[in-house]
Amino acid sequence: MQIKNASYIISSPSYDKCPKADKPEYAFIGRSNVGKSSLINMLCNRQGLAKTSSTPGKTQMINHFLIESTRKEKAKKEYWNLVDLPGYGYAKVAQKERKTWGKMIEDYIRKRENLVNLFVLIDSRHKPQPIDLDFVQSLGKWEIPFTLIFTKSDKEKPGVVKRNVEAFTEWLREHWQFLPQIIVTSATKQLGREEMLELIQQCNLRLTGE
Numbered sequence: 001m002q003i004k005n006a007s008y009i010i011s012s013p014s015y016d017k018c019p020k021a022d023k024p025e026y027a028f029i030g031r032s033n034v035g036k037s038s039l040i041n042m043l044c045n046r047q048g049l050a051k052t053s054s055t056p057g058k059t060q061m062i063n064h065f066l067i068e069s070t071r072k073e074k075a076k077k078e079y080w081n082l083v084d085l086p087g088y089g090y091a092k093v094a095q096k097e098r099k100t101w102g103k104m105i106e107d108y109i110r111k112r113e114n115l116v117n118l119f120v121l122i123d124s125r126h127k128p129q130p131i132d133l134d135f136v137q138s139l140g141k142w143e144i145p146f147t148l149i150f151t152k153s154d155k156e157k158p159g160v161v162k163r164n165v166e167a168f169t170e171w172l173r174e175h176w177q178f179l180p181q182i183i184v185t186s187a188t189k190q191l192g193r194e195e196m197l198e199l200i201q202q203c204n205l206r207l208t209g210e
Contacts, residue, residue, distance in 0.1 A: 001197040005068040006044035011061040021114035025081040030121025032087035035151040038187035124150035154186040
């Protein structure tokens, strides 16, 4: 897959205010400060598309981007939505506002009918965190298709990253019959970009019956 253009559409305060559900949609979510914006910018090969910030909880709405892509050079253009969701977990906001965010995220994930896959970002520098494990368990209960994306692999020694990913995988094996796809990434080195684009391409092909 080759991304030809990526453009911001709208930021919505709730799932029912989102754009018309007429295109395949792929959403990105993760704990605050997991490197989500940097990963989205890397995936689309466009710096500044998603706003990066050192302040956790910066993304506060459901942000839609329209992606124009082709399977190969000079092929027919395809269109799909990329969604940047607010991070879950720590953020310097009031408890009431945090609950509002939680409901907004859950409503979008469970009710957005054109959501094809949820990319769940996990910081590869750390051992499995309870907040990530709980969120993944919720996705299982809700029967949401998702992919685990381990971020910031260039920020830690390869051996540490490998052990952390394996620890998360072992936890999954204890609780899941079928494991989700796992991709290790680095926004700086563009590691994992082709795997993510290939996954999206395959999902789009299945939707069109090709």
